[in-house]
Amino acid sequence: MKNTALLIMDVQNALIEAGPYNKIGFIENIQNLIHNARQNNIEIIYVQPDAALMGEGDWEIYHKITPEPTERVFDKIHCSAFKETDLHCYLQDKGIKSIILVGISTELCIDTTCRVAFEYGYSVIIPESTTTTYDNEFFSGEALVNFYEKKIWNNRFAKVIPVSEIIEQMRKSMPT
Numbered sequence: 661m662k663n664t665a666l667l668i669m670d671v672q673n674a675l676i677e678a679g680p681y682n683k684i685g686f687i688e689n690i691q692n693l694i695h696n697a698r699q700n701n702i703e704i705i706y707v708q709p710d711a712a713l714m715g716e717g718d719w720e721i722y723h724k725i726t727p728e729p730t731e732r733v734f735d736k737i738h739c740s741a742f743k744e745t746d747l748h749c750y751l752q753d754k755g756i757k758s759i760i761l762v763g764i765s766t767e768l769c770i771d772t773t774c775r776v777a778f779e780y781g782y783s784v785i786i787p788e789s790t791t792t793t794y795d796n797e798f799f800s801g802e803a804l805v806n807f808y809e810k811k812i813w814n815n816r817f818a819k820v821i822p823v824s825e826i827i828e829q830m831r832k833s834m835p836t
Contacts, residue, residue: 669763681801
């Protein structure tokens with residue numbers, strides 16, 4: 661997985677405490693990806709809403725996936741992780757060609773970032789069950805996640821594949 665980064669979006673305290681769909685499985689999958697990315701020297705990047713947009717402490721990255729001091733964190737004020745941030749320049753400078761995209765707000769921030777990344781020419785990978793959202797008056801969080809994974813993203817803007825396959829690719833990419 662050379663030239664690949666794991667991009668973790670909007671997994672903040674307040675958003676986890678609000679109880680998104682599949683909260684426990686979602687966090688476990690991301691923890692597994694983070695662990696394997698770190699073991700295999702894959703860049704990990706966090707994106708979070710600017711602190712001014714959320715309450716004190718609410719904007720902090722969820723404690724079970726806290727970044728290490730060497731991992732980059734970008735603040736954003738829009739749904740896209742790219743709009744008015746230095747993310748695209750950073751990825752270009754690092755030679756990143758592929759993004760493993762995970763996070764909260766499947767139908768908003770993740771979808772927007774997925775499409776913008778695709779338009780910028782990145783190969784986007786979305787591991788199954790690593791995005792989440794909330795029930796609303798029209799759809800359940802589960803229905804939204806399944807709809808975007810199976811009908812919107814896969815083989816259009818991204819490849820949606822099982823977490824286990826991504827981890828296996830991470831492990832195979834390490835020199836022996």
